[in-house]
Amino acid sequence: MIKLCLVDDHELLLRGLAAIIETQRDFEVIKTCTSGQDIIDFLGTKPSIDILVLDVNLPNSDPEDLLSKIRATHPELPVIYLTILRGSRLFHRLQKFGFHGYLFKDATYEEVFEAIRTVAGGGTYYAKNIELDFSKDQSIHQNGYITKNSGVILSKREKEILTLICQEYSSAQIAAKLFISVSTVDTHRQNIMIKLGVSNTVGLVKYAISYNLIEN
The missing domain is CATH 3.40.50.2300 (Response regulator)
Structure with a gap:
């Protein structure tokens, strides 16, 4: 047993x-x-x-x-x-x-x-599909956004929130802008940090810049 x-x-x-x-x-x-x-x-x-x-x-x-x-x-x-x-x-x-x-x-x-x-x-x-096949020239995969070098998948909403974080929006401001709750923003923030392997907002911004995860 x-x-x-x-x-x-x-x-x-x-x-x-x-x-x-x-x-x-x-x-x-x-x-x-x-x-x-x-x-x-x-x-x-x-x-x-x-x-x-x-x-x-x-x-x-x-x-x-x-x-x-x-x-x-x-x-x-x-x-x-x-x-x-x-x-x-x-x-x-x-x-x-x-x-x-x-x-x-x-x-x-x-x-x-x-x-x-x-x-x-x-x-x-x-898992049988643990090895994901990322194309070097592809910017969207499995309904998510990826980077050319990091192999990280972000959903459209996560990409929006990451962009706003990098523009110095607070969780409350992001929630108001996207018409979602603050707790939802915080959950997305935590999931993004887990995906990127960072522990704070500074790490998020550095990673986003290093791998061109956001525009501008």
């Missing part, structure tokens, strides 16, 4: 994933967690689990800080990272923490099952 802990902040998705996984006779979901603190607390009880399936983009939780804490107490625990972010930069950022699996949230059930069994058997499993 392969014992799993699942971590995702969306309860509906979490419950659905647990239910799907437990349709397989050799899988057992021992615990589900909805936050970074939940998983840290649970791992502190020294549970007997075989694999941790972890959403890397949890609210109020820096992914690298969370992963470093997990590795501090469970350096050998097999981890399958789960993400909606398709850029390869996040993949490379997380490599230093070690992982055995990396899946996108639009993976098929069969791919999830295959990943779990592969990792449980001591192997590694990466």
